[in-house]
Amino acid sequence: MISFEKIRGLNGEITVPSDKSMTHRAFIFGAMAKGKTVVKSPLLSRDTIATKDALVACGVDYELKDGDMIINSKGYDSFLEPDNVINCENSGTTARLLTGLFAPQSKYFFMTGDNSLRKRPMKRVIDPLSNLGAVIHSRRGFLPLMIQPSSMKGGIIEAKVKSAQVKSAVILAGLQIDEPVTYIEKDQTRDHTEQMLKYFGVNLDINNGVIEVNKKYQLKSTEFTVPGDFSSAAFFIGAALMFENSEVVIKNVGLNKTRTGLLKILNEMGAKIDVLVTKEGDEPIGDISIKFSSLNGGVIRGEIIPNIIDEIPLLGALGLFAKSPIEIRDAEELRVKESDRIKSIVYNLRVVGAEVEEYEDGFKVYPMKKVNDKGVLKSFDDHRIAMINILLSKRFGNFDIDSIESIDVSFPDFLERLKQIEIS
Numbered sequence: 001m002i003s004f005e006k007i008r009g010l011n012g013e014i015t016v017p018s019d020k021s022m023t024h025r026a027f028i029f030g031a032m033a034k035g036k037t038v039v040k041s042p043l044l045s046r047d048t049i050a051t052k053d054a055l056v057a058c059g060v061d062y063e064l065k066d067g068d069m070i071i072n073s074k075g076y077d078s079f080l081e082p083d084n085v086i087n088c089e090n091s092g093t094t095a096r097l098l099t100g101l102f103a104p105q106s107k108y109f110f111m112t113g114d115n116s117l118r119k120r121p122m123k124r125v126i127d128p129l130s131n132l133g134a135v136i137h138s139r140r141g142f143l144p145l146m147i148q149p150s151s152m153k154g155g156i157i158e159a160k161v162k163s164a165q166v167k168s169a170v171i172l173a174g175l176q177i178d179e180p181v182t183y184i185e186k187d188q189t190r191d192h193t194e195q196m197l198k199y200f201g202v203n204l205d206i207n208n209g210v211i212e213v214n215k216k217y218q219l220k221s222t223e224f225t226v227p228g229d230f231s232s233a234a235f236f237i238g239a240a241l242m243f244e245n246s247e248v249v250i251k252n253v254g255l256n257k258t259r260t261g262l263l264k265i266l267n268e269m270g271a272k273i274d275v276l277v278t279k280e281g282d283e284p285i286g287d288i289s290i291k292f293s294s295l296n297g298g299v300i301r302g303e304i305i306p307n308i309i310d311e312i313p314l315l316g317a318l319g320l321f322a323k324s325p326i327e328i329r330d331a332e333e334l335r336v337k338e339s340d341r342i343k344s345i346v347y348n349l350r351v352v353g354a355e356v357e358e359y360e361d362g363f364k365v366y367p368m369k370k371v372n373d374k375g376v377l378k379s380f381d382d383h384r385i386a387m388i389n390i391l392l393s394k395r396f397g398n399f400d401i402d403s404i405e406s407i408d409v410s411f412p413d414f415l416e417r418l419k420q421i422e423i424s
C-alpha cells in the first residue's frame, strides 16, 4: 500500500522517457537489418527489454553504450532458432509484433508472457498470419503459443480489430515473403511501423488505409533517435489540467499525428495547449505547453478512438474536473489491455466518489460533486492505471493505492520526474 501527500500544482519544464512503441520497432528493425544499427535514446523499460531479449535469443547482438543501443545483426535471414521459451513479459506489442516477425522464419518459436499477457487475445494475429500460410498453435487463442516451420505466401488481409499491433505483425511477416501482402484497415491506427520503415530503407505503398508490402525486402541498418513518448507526456498534460496553478512545458515529444488525438480533443474542450514543432518529418518532434484551464465535457467516439486509445483512462479521470460529463464510446479495445481498462478506471473513479456509468464500449464520467473521505485505489497491475492513481492520490490527498510497481512497464521514473515540477 502506498499513499501520497496532496500537491497544489505543477510548474516547470520536463522531459519524458522515450517512446515505447518506437523503441520496440527500432529494436526489431535493427535486428532485421544486416550490419550495425544505432538506436539513440531508446526507452529501457520492462516491455522494451522483453523485445530486446527475444531478439538476443535469435542471435542478435545488443550493446548499451552511453544510453544508446548498438545492434549488430546478420539480418533476418540469419536468425537462430531460440533454444528456450521467449517470455514477452507484460508486453502486448512484443507478443504480437514478434509473432509476425517469427512466423515466416521456418523455425520453431515458443512464446509466453506474464499473468496479464496470457489473458490477452493472440487470435487476432494468429488468424491473419495463418491465412498467409503460417502454422501457429496456441492455448485456445492465448499464450503460450508455438510457431512451427511453414511456407508463407502472399494475400490480402482485412483488419478485424482496430490494432496497430495486428497491422504491424502482418507487415513484419510480409517483409519476409516473396509474394505481395496487402493489409486493409478502415480506422487508421498508429503508423510507426510504416513511417519508421522508411528510415530503414523500405517505402511501403500506402493509400487510404491500404498498405501493400509488394515483395521481400531487406532492411538497411541505420541510426535512429527515439523521441519522448506522447503517451507518457499525456500524464503531465492531464495533471496540468487536474491541478489549478499548473503551467508545464514538456520538451522533445514525438508528435506523430496518429498518436496526438488527445491534443485535438482537449483543445476542443477548451484546454490552453500550444505545440511548437522542433523537427518536421515522418516522425515529427516538438514541445507541448499546457496551462491549467477548466474543461467542457463531451462525447468522444468513432475514428479518433485508436488514436487516443492509451490516453482514454486519463480522459476519464479528467471527467471529474470538467464542467459537463465526458463520455467515451467505441473503445471496446480497452477491455483487452494490461487490465480491463474500462472496469479499472470506472472502479477507481467510484472510489474517489464520482458518478460513473459503464458501457460495454466505454464509460461516462459526471463532474465530481463530493469527494469520498478515504478509500483504496487499485492499479490492477496496469502501468497506465497506476499513474492515474498517483495523480488522483496527489490531487485529493486522502486515498491509498494498492500498488504502483507496474509503472516500470513504460515509465520507470514517473515519480521522480513528477517531483521535479510539483508545487507542494
Ligand SMILES: O=C(O)C1=C[C@@H](OP(=O)(O)O)[C@@H](O)[C@H](O)C1
Pocket: 020, 021, 022, 092, 093, 162, 163, 164, 165, 166, 168, 190, 309, 310, 333
Ligand atoms: O503498436 C503499438 O506499439 C501499440 C498499439 C496499441 O495497441 P493495439 O494495437 O492493441 O491497439 C497500443 O494500445 C499499445 O500501447 C502500443
Ligand SMILES: C=C(OP(=O)(O)O)C(=O)O
Pocket: 047, 090, 091, 092, 093, 094, 310, 337, 338, 384, 410
Ligand atoms: C497497451 C499497452 O501496451 P501493450 O499492448 O504493448 O502491452 C500500453 O502501453 O498501454
